[in-house]
Amino acid sequence: MKVRVLGILSLLVVIIVVTVSSVILTSASRELTQELQINRVAALNRFAQLASDAAEDNDTTQLQREMDRYSELYGEGILIRLQGRIIHSGGLSEDHPDVGNALNRASLNLSDTTLNPVRAFGTGGDTISRSFGTASQVLGEVVMEVNLDAARQKLRERWIAVVLAAVALGALLLLAAARITAWVLRPVHRLSRAVHELETTGKTGQLPEAGPPELRELSRSFTAMAGTVTDSMESQRRLIADTSHQLRNPVGALRLRIDLLQLELKSEPEKAAAAGVVAELERVEEMLDGVLKLATAEHRAFEGAARADQAEHQRHAVIDPFPILQGEVERAAPAARNAGSQLSLEGPAPGNQIACDPDELAHMVGELLTNAIKYAPGAHITVATLQTQGGTAVVISDDGPGLPAEQLAASTSRFWRAPQHSKIPGNGLGMTIVERLAQANRGRLVLEPHKPHGLTARLEFAKPEEDMHA
Template sequence: MRLRVLGVLSLFALFIVVAVSASILASVSRELTQELQINRVAALNRFAQVADDATSSGDTVPLQRDMDRYSALYGEGIVVRTPQATLTSGGLSASRTDVGDALAQARLGLSNTSLDAVQPFGRSSQVIARSFGTANQVLGETALEVDLGAAQQKLRERWLLVVLGAAAGAGLLVAGAERLTAWVLRPVHRLTDAVAAFEESGRATPLREEGPPELQRLSRAFSTMAEHVSESMEAQRQLIADASHQLRNPIGALRLRTDLLALALETPGQKDAAAGMTRELEHVEEILDGLLRLASAEHRVQEGLAPGGAGSSLGERAGVLDAWTVLADAAGRVAPLAEGASDRIEIADPPAQPLRFRGNRSDLTDIVGELLENAIKHGGPEGAARGTGANVRAGVSLRGGTVVIEIADDGPGLTPEERASSTTRFWRSPRTAGTRGTGLGLSIVEQLAGANGGRLVLAAAEPHGLVARVEFPAFPGVREGATEEGTPDPVHEEAAPDTARGLAHGTAHDAGLPHDGADGTRGGEGHHA
């Protein structure tokens, strides 16, 4: 936009400079032409008068002497034709075509004493002529060859000055146009940056009111709007957190009363009903707990994205973490759940060099634990009961300065549309509607990953299943190739942003993620939870 506006203003400025310069150049040419014409016509009239006197007296010697003297002084030739003779000076001949034409017109009483406008480059001379005699009779003609060289040289010098002045003026106008463009567009660029920052962080950044009055009003309106939207978003998050927190006490009291009521019940039907009520209360408590965690994570993400807030969202327990240690710790916590469902968790061997990144250990344990629980719940072969017999594979790797923790299952997976919606609050796949859950797990994982400077990526596994990957910037000093030499590459990501090659069945190898060999086998033994 800046180039377009500057281009238009520059073209307009150049047009003005060219128009003014052309007018000045034409004026200079007219001035020099007029000055030269006045002088030469006066000389021509004088020679016509002297020629008339010489015709009357019959003595042309004084006339010839004046002609020779003039030609010697100005370098211009003269031709005077009288009834007695034709006189010449300065090498001008009456037989020359242009001179003959001028004398013929003068003989007819058509005096030609006008000079064409002097041009910097062109013919160097022009002939003017007039007749002399009485009102009733033309006695003779006088022709003068006007030398235009001196006037042309003077014109070129003046034109050079005008061109230099025009160039300087054009430069000043273009510089002024650039300053004007910057003055007009600076608020627009700042508004664009503020919109991008607001879209990313959800926080309003007040804009300086500068530039034209219209843009100042626009900046003021945006600042007000962004502040209101930011306050509204913060109020919504706070409302969720407050409501979840305030509901915990009455729900806890209700559960206590339900437990006491269950003790007083006698029939099996009554006890089953009380147990069902208790399960529903537990589900409500899980939802409230998830809402609190989600609100906290969203708040920390916004704090981290705020100007000057980098790293502030990690909390007091932030530090440098080892990815494999985090994975192993989380796997140990969910091991009882996996054993109870006859599931299997395979963890790749630790890399030769620790893969470190900065984060909050509690958050990372929650992230990886949630992904492992999700894989255990929804993994398993076709036809098996949901959450039983699942093979969960996990490992860590380093990709282009990014530490990756990857967890894959062999369940039915999610379609691309379902993966796009999976981080929406309370979203659940229709295929898992019968399993216990709140629909907040992946939303919390996504927000916690963002609060720690990372991101969550979901992809399809082959031949079926889901790959969940959390990526974090590697801590300075972690080198590419941290896995042992000869280790197969980690899971290969396809070109599409939401698909990736999955992990095959078997044990993990070294620090790489589970990987098929050429014959479908896998080298090395992994760690099993």
């Protein structure tokens, strides 16, 4: 944004500087032309008077002397046609096309005393002419050569001065534009970062009130709004966590009462009904446990995003994931055997290290293994680590039925369950928890089909050195 604004301002500065410079240089050219014209017309009139006097006296000696002196002083030629005679000085002759045209106009009593505008990088000279005589008779014509080199040199000097002044003015205006742009856009950049921080972490710091009055008011309004949003989100998280935690006590008391009630039941239908109530209680307990885990995972994800955004967080420990994977595979082995599944762990690969909290990695791998055993009974489940282009991935894959492509995107939504798995116990929070914990450790969860059939879950982590310097 700053580049675009500075580009527009720079274009305006260039237009202003060029326009002002052009006006100044045009005025300078006009001024030098008028000054030169006034001086040369005065000289032209003087020689016309001298020629008129010489015609009356019939003596051109004094006239020739004055003409020679003028040509020697100014380097400009003069040609006078007087009663059929040609008197000239400075090498000016009537063979010159301009001189011939000037003589013809003057013979018709048409004076031409206007000079063409002086150009800084032009060449050649100019001529002026007039006739002299009485009111009823033209006695002769005077043609004067005008050397424009001195005027051009003055104009070039002014050009250099104007160009230098224009460059200095342009640099000053560009510097002022850059300062003003930075002053105006600095609050906008802060606001943009604050919006990103609020989006990723759910909270943001107070924006400093700087810049134009409108942006200061916007900063105050955003800070107030962000505080309200942060408080609201935090209250919602606490409400969910506190409610889930507080519900454990009445649910536990209810389980105890049902257990005591079961001791008093005699008939099989009564015992079956009590068993159904216990199953529902277990489902509620599982749901509450999942909600608590999700609240914790989301809190960790928000904290991780805030730390990553502020670049002031304590770095995650760099660990070898293989021992953790080995422990989770051993822990899940009995459940896999009961489901008829085969668990295999590929050997450790050298150099496969990740920056992750060990307990949270164990939690994520445990959830993914539980899902694979639960929803792909009898499948072959493989756990491995592999190098990726950006770091290291922990991969859990199975050759079970998998999920259709349209269901993969929804599989990390809260409480989402595939329709074909509706009869399998679960709360639909496992994948959501794994995704949030991966975000908390600056990784990501990727779900994709396993060929020829099945599901692959990848926990991708950046290289530890990239994480350290992110």
